[in-house]
Amino acid sequence: MKKLLLAASAAALLAGTWLAPAQAEYLKEHRGGTIRLLARSAAGTLDPHINYTDQGWQMYQPIYDGLVAFRKAEGMDGFTIVPDLAEALPQVSNDGKTFTFKLRKGIKFSSGQDLGVKDVVASFQRIFKVSGPTSGTFYAGIVGADKCLADTKSCTLEGGVVTDEAAGTITINITKPDAELLYKLALPHAVVLPADTPAEDMGSKPIPSTGAYMISAFDPNKGMTVSRNPNFKQWSEEAQPDGYPDVVQYDFGLSEEAAVTAIQNGEADWMFDALPSDRLGELGSKSMDQLHISPLSAWWYAPLNNRLAPFDNEKARQAVAYAIDRNTLVKLFGGKVLASPVCQVLPPDFPGHEDYCPFTKDPGAKWSAPDLDKAKQLVEDSGTKGQKVTIIVEDTAISRSIGVYLQTVLTSIGYVADVKPISSNIQFTYIQNTNNKVQMSVTQWYKDYPAASDFLNILFSCASFREGSDASINIAGFCDKEIDAKMQKALDLGVTDQAAADKLWAEVDRQVTDKAPAVGLFTPKRLDFVSKRLGNFKFNRQFNWMITQSWVQ
Amino acid sequence: MSNVAVAAPRKTRGPWAVAFAKLARDRAAMASLAVFLLIVLACLSAPLYAKWAGVDPFASTLDAVIQIDGADVPVMEQSTEGLGLGYTPLGPTWRLGNYFLGADSQGRDVMARMLYGGLSSLLISGAATIFTLILGTAAGLIAGYFGGITDTVLSRFLDVLWAFPIYLLAISLSIVTIAHGITIGPIEIESGSLWLPVIIIGIVYVPYVARPIRGQVLSLRNSEFVLAAINLGVPGPRILWRDILPNVTTTLIVFVPLMMALNMLTESALSFLSIGVQPPAASWGTIIQDGQALLYTRPLVALVPGLAIAVSVMALNVFGDGLRDALDPRSKVRLGRD
Numbered sequence: 001m002k003k004l005l006l007a008a009s010a011a012a013l014l015a016g017t018w019l020a021p022a023q024a025e026y027l028k029e030h031r032g033g034t035i036r037l038l039a040r041s042a043a044g045t046l047d048p049h050i051n052y053t054d055q056g057w058q059m060y061q062p063i064y065d066g067l068v069a070f071r072k073a074e075g076m077d078g079f080t081i082v083p084d085l086a087e088a089l090p091q092v093s094n095d096g097k098t099f100t101f102k103l104r105k106g107i108k109f110s111s112g113q114d115l116g117v118k119d120v121v122a123s124f125q126r127i128f129k130v131s132g133p134t135s136g137t138f139y140a141g142i143v144g145a146d147k148c149l150a151d152t153k154s155c156t157l158e159g160g161v162v163t164d165e166a167a168g169t170i171t172i173n174i175t176k177p178d179a180e181l182l183y184k185l186a187l188p189h190a191v192v193l194p195a196d197t198p199a200e201d202m203g204s205k206p207i208p209s210t211g212a213y214m215i216s217a218f219d220p221n222k223g224m225t226v227s228r229n230p231n232f233k234q235w236s237e238e239a240q241p242d243g244y245p246d247v248v249q250y251d252f253g254l255s256e257e258a259a260v261t262a263i264q265n266g267e268a269d270w271m272f273d274a275l276p277s278d279r280l281g282e283l284g285s286k287s288m289d290q291l292h293i294s295p296l297s298a299w300w301y302a303p304l305n306n307r308l309a310p311f312d313n314e315k316a317r318q319a320v321a322y323a324i325d326r327n328t329l330v331k332l333f334g335g336k337v338l339a340s341p342v343c344q345v346l347p348p349d350f351p352g353h354e355d356y357c358p359f360t361k362d363p364g365a366k367w368s369a370p371d372l373d374k375a376k377q378l379v380e381d382s383g384t385k386g387q388k389v390t391i392i393v394e395d396t397a398i399s400r401s402i403g404v405y406l407q408t409v410l411t412s413i414g415y416v417a418d419v420k421p422i423s424s425n426i427q428f429t430y431i432q433n434t435n436n437k438v439q440m441s442v443t444q445w446y447k448d449y450p451a452a453s454d455f456l457n458i459l460f461s462c463a464s465f466r467e468g469s470d471a472s473i474n475i476a477g478f479c480d481k482e483i484d485a486k487m488q489k490a491l492d493l494g495v496t497d498q499a500a501a502d503k504l505w506a507e508v509d510r511q512v513t514d515k516a517p518a519v520g521l522f523t524p525k526r527l528d529f530v531s532k533r534l535g536n537f538k539f540n541r542q543f544n545w546m547i548t549q550s551w552v553q
Numbered sequence: 554m555s556n557v558a559v560a561a562p563r564k565t566r567g568p569w570a571v572a573f574a575k576l577a578r579d580r581a582a583m584a585s586l587a588v589f590l591l592i593v594l595a596c597l598s599a600p601l602y603a604k605w606a607g608v609d610p611f612a613s614t615l616d617a618v619i620q621i622d623g624a625d626v627p628v629m630e631q632s633t634e635g636l637g638l639g640y641t642p643l644g645p646t647w648r649l650g651n652y653f654l655g656a657d658s659q660g661r662d663v664m665a666r667m668l669y670g671g672l673s674s675l676l677i678s679g680a681a682t683i684f685t686l687i688l689g690t691a692a693g694l695i696a697g698y699f700g701g702i703t704d705t706v707l708s709r710f711l712d713v714l715w716a717f718p719i720y721l722l723a724i725s726l727s728i729v730t731i732a733h734g735i736t737i738g739p740i741e742i743e744s745g746s747l748w749l750p751v752i753i754i755g756i757v758y759v760p761y762v763a764r765p766i767r768g769q770v771l772s773l774r775n776s777e778f779v780l781a782a783i784n785l786g787v788p789g790p791r792i793l794w795r796d797i798l799p800n801v802t803t804t805l806i807v808f809v810p811l812m813m814a815l816n817m818l819t820e821s822a823l824s825f826l827s828i829g830v831q832p833p834a835a836s837w838g839t840i841i842q843d844g845q846a847l848l849y850t851r852p853l854v855a856l857v858p859g860l861a862i863a864v865s866v867m868a869l870n871v872f873g874d875g876l877r878d879a880l881d882p883r884s885k886v887r888l889g890r891d
Contacts, residue, residue: 214587257849277658278849280639281632288635328615330656334639335631390744395827397658404833405661408613418745421827423728527638 024239025242030535030551033310035245037547038259039272042220042252046132047202048188049126052133054446054544055272057188057527061540062548063226063245067101067170068182069190069239070449070542072549076349078540079450080314081182084239085115085192085210086170087180097494103168108231109124110196110214119165122171122195128155129199137458138448140183144171153199172411179501181492183449212243213548223251244536244549260529263290268530269547271551277397280334283529284442292528293337294539297447299340299455302328302391302406303431303440303518304474310384310415317516319382320440321359323413324374324406326367329521339403339522341367344513347523351498352505358514368444375413385414392431392441395421401520402442410440429470434477441475442521451494452505457487460512478517483508557670565744572803575879582875585868592865593718596671596882598800603665606650611833621646628652628660659833667857670835674862677750677818677829677836684755685812686805689762693801694793696763697793723819726753727731727828731811750829754819762808769801788847803880810873814866821862837862 028444042057048064051057059460061072068083071077084088086101093100106113106552126134128148136149148155158250162171174181184190193207206215217225226248234242254262259271264287275283304311304320311317326341342349343357355365362368379385390408393403403419410417422430431441447454458464461485464474486508492499513520528545530537533553539544566574576582603610617628627825629640642656654663696707714722730753732743773779774797782792823829824838832839837858844855 090591155812226713276846276849277639278641278851279846281634283640284632284636284638291636291638293636328613329639331615331629332630336639337636400827400832401658405613405615407833411612419832420744421832423827 001519023241026536026551027242030089030244030553032244032246032513033186033551033553034247034249035270035550035552036268037248037250037270037272037546038254038268039250039252040259042218042224043199044226045203046206046215046218047130047193047206049132049193050201051188058272058544058547059226059248060188060191061211061543061546062213062240062248063209063215063229064188064193065210065240066185066187066191067103068533070186070540071238072241072540072546073238074538074540076541077422078542081132081186082236082238083188084236087118090172094173096180097174099172099174099181101170101172103170104235105168106233107210107235109208109210109452109529110231111194111208113177113194113208115192115197115210117165117168117170119195120192121157121163122197123192124161124172124190125155125157126199127189127195128152128191129155131200131474132189134184134187134189134448138189139176140179141174141176143175145342157384167493175541177492177495179498180451180453181489183451183524187512211240221250222254223253225249231524235491239405241549244543244551245548248547250475256260260373263529263531264488266531266533268532269550270547271529274398275527275529277334277423280338284337290530290532292530292537292545294525294544295349295527296524296527296539297350297450298341298524299345299445300333300402300442300521300524301345302440302442302521304516305437305475305477306479306517307477308437308439309433309438310382310387310389313382313384314383315378315383316514317519318359319378319413321412321516321519322371322378323409323519324372324519325409326522328371328405329402333398333522333524336525336526337525339524342520342523343367344509344520345459345518346505346509347447347455350452350455352456352502352509354506354509355512356510359516359519372413380412387415389415389417389439391417391419392427392436393419393421394424394427394442396424396530397521399424399442406440406442432472432475433468433470435468438475443475443516444524453487453491453494454506456505456512457491460517461487476517478512478515480511480515483511483515486511554778558728560751562577569807571700572879573668576875579875579879582879583870586877587883589753589865589868589872592671592861593675596668596675599665599668599672602668603662606662606665607664608665610661610835612661614660615640619643619646620645621651625681628656640847642847642854644851646855654853654862655851657840657851659843659848663840663857666835666840667837667861670837670840670858671713671861671865673747673830673834673836674817674838674865677747677754677820678749678813680751681728681754681758681816682809682812684751685758685816686808687761689759690766690798690801690805691765692759692763694797697767698774698793698797699787700771700774707763710811711760711763714757715764718755719757720822723753723757724826724828725822725828726756728822744839745831745834745835747830750820750823753823754816757819758812758815761814762805766801769804770797773797807873807877807880810869810876814869815871817866862865865881 018368031374043053045051065084066079067086070081071080082166085104086492087104090099090101103117125138131152141147144157145158146164148157159475172440197207204218204220206218212229213226214229216227223305228246256273256276262268304317306312330341331341337495343359346353357367358480360367361371391397391403391406400421407417431438458473462479465477466472490501490504493504534550536550538549542545611829614627618625628643631640632638642658643652644657646652657663659804692707696704730749735742779796782796820829823839824836825842830839840858841855847854
């Protein structure tokens with residue numbers, strides 16, 4: 001018994017650096033082959049410091065590494081931070097304002113260059129030099145970031161990212177304690193690239209990587225080929241595990257309908273885009289074993305412009321929240337298997353989430369039914385009856401359907417409503433800009449990392465609202481000084497006591513929900529349709545399906 | 554006394570009567586006109602049909618239940634097999650007034666929407682045709698008659714408009730105006746108004762009408778009766794109105810069905826791309842767009858409006874060809890007594 005325990009302990013210790021026995025065995029049996037993926041289009045630029053899409057972030061996981069990473073594990077374990085290029089999690093000092101990492105030795109880029117501390121510091125500078133989309137938010141707390149944001153070209157992050165080449169350490173200094181810094185460092189925007197990577201958007205040109213795979217070919221109109229990195233030796237199974245397929249072939253251009261048929265015929269293994277709604281019934285009955293339904297930390301919601309009539313009136317906003325039948329919306333999204341009704345901001349199973357629903361027939365923890373009488377009364381009380389409301393939605397089948405349904409609801413409670421579907425390419429920025437005077441819209445928010453602030457602080461803090469800007473993510477224009485102060489308090493508390501901070505976030509969630517700056521519609525689930533030959537499907541809550549952890553032979 | 558008998562002058566019919574007679578004898582043109590009029594009548598009955606059927610073709614009715622042979626049937630049926638994914642709208646019942654063509658993804662009666670959609674499509678294409686003809690004729694008359702700098706400026710402007718790919722221009726104008734509408738001085742057109750697609754389609758086709766009209770006016774400008782009127786000191790606008798316009802009328806008449814067919818196609822394309830008629834209003838283009846997501850389970854939702862567009866456009870084109878032949882004095886259509 002003792003021997004067994006010792007062996008188990010040894011295996012556990014080795015897990016960080018060597019293959020776990022099970023994986024080693026599976027690798028022998030299933031290693032090789034080409035996994036074929038499909039998407040309607042490419043995810044934009046290949047540059048991991050710039051790309052800000054689910055599609056891109058998912059594909060980067062077996063390719064790039066940061067100092068830390070989200071654990072490559074199934075389910076909620078995927079939210080755990082583990083050391084990646086760093087030997088261990090950082091030593092935190094200076095009252096939570098200094099993080100010291102020791103870089104692993106012997107890691108090479110796919111180009112053959114050795115990874116060194118100079119690459120790390122250059123990569124942090126590059127986040128600002130290429131004006132990365134989160135440089136002004138996630139990484140603005142690094143000492144020297146203000147100068148880098150003001151003058152991107154000459155960014156040095158002096159005093160912010162300090163290296164000791166001899167000791168192989170990197171020290172990151174931040175201006176004030178940040179409980180979420182490690183999450184931010186584990187995102188693709190903070191991966192380490194070779195120091196000589198040009199400080200410009202690399203577009204379609206692959207950048208050498210440290211992960212198990214590398215991008216070997218890319219044509220945004222045709223596809224991407226990802227092959228094994230010849231210089232990769234697994235250093236941590238939980239941060240960057242070796243993969244099963246030799247090649248990942250990602251082809252672009254097929255419609256969703258054609259992609260489903262290709263998978264059914266065994267010509268492809270998976271598709272990125274959502275399954276067409278008219279195929280759901282057939283696939284759900286005939287191809288059950290090829291479908292995987294996984295929870296997402298996401299929120300479909302309808303921001304109501306708190307600075308424009310009629311939704312500058314709290315009662316008018318609450319009326320809409322009472323009137324919307326979430327079950328109907330769930331039905332439009334494909335049914336209860338694919339979505340669940342929601343009233344509040346934080347998604348289920350998310351830090352800080354405590355069930356809460358004030359805008360329902362029987363207010364309490366869960367949504368039960370719309371309360372149209374209450375909604376009509378609130379519209380009367382608000383004095384906004386008969387006002388005109390335009391709903392701006394994305395020009396996709398599902399968003400259009402939701403828009404048309406919301407138009408019917410608003411009409412039924414006394415507004416004169418119409419819907420405007422606009423191109424998906426511009427809708428998200430269009431609804432953010434106050435110059436466009438958008439009263440109501442339909443949009444979605446998918447978490448960047450598992451923290452309540454990623455929903456509440458980002459979507460509803462005063463700082464997230466920017467007049468006349470396309471990047472005003474507080475679409476509702478909500479700003480409540482008291483709630484703002486509480487969010488700040490929760491952020492600060494998270495540095496020392498995350499559990500207490502999450503309690504406070506739950507309180508903020510309730511307060512924001514009560515003010516109804518936006519109406520929660522439903523929480524979606526991810527439906528993955530895979531080929532018959534694909535095995536070992538594993539879904540990570542942070543970056544979705546772990547592509548190279550599945551096998552095709 | 555002369556034995557020579559003088560023949561009584563033969564009574565001839567006017568050019569319009571000859572044209573009508575020619576048209577009436579063109580079976581294909583008349584059949585097309587009949588088909589088109591039938592479609593127009595059906596579409597005009599849209600409000601009556603919706604009232605009779607007791608449906609609101611613009612409101613989501615996802616929870617509606619209808620009766621078929623005494624049995625309750627939900628308009629949106631949830632899949633019950635396997636994982637129970639997705640909802641399928643009711644298929645065609647083939648019973649008038651009771652979801653004859655089935656339901657769309659919002660649970661709305663497709664037949665009622667088809668009729669309303671046709672009404673929108675016809676209204677927009679008809680109004681845009683009038684708009685195009687008025688603007689195009691005015692531009693063609695002025696440019697052709699006054700010549701000089703007026704002609705140069707107008708012609709270059711039309712050239713610029715002509716140089717843009719039509720759909721690209723229409724899409725650009727739609728995107729700019731779709732969210733906020735148009736405000737020109739005291740005239741304000743709201744973003745959801747049907748007048749927006751009318752104006753956009755009307756504008757993009759102006760060169761199609763203006764250029765041939767200008768060509769005709771240039772030739773008429775040098776004809777003897779116009780020169781005589783000028784020398785007699787008749788004012789230009791009066792010459793345009795009384796002498797030149799009547800001579801281009803036949804061309805304009807031929808343009809009506811042809812432009813209407815073209816406008817109907819353009820309207821459908823813009824609505825399909827979400828930049829024409831705005832939801833929940835219907836046009837045949839928006840119904841095709843709605844049906845696109847149901848092609849696999851309910852293909853009729855997209856096929857029926859597609860067919861309606863094809864039949865209407867074909868009818869208008871065949872009728873337009875017949876009209877052109879009838880109004881053309883050089884036409885080879887034989888008339889029995891003439």
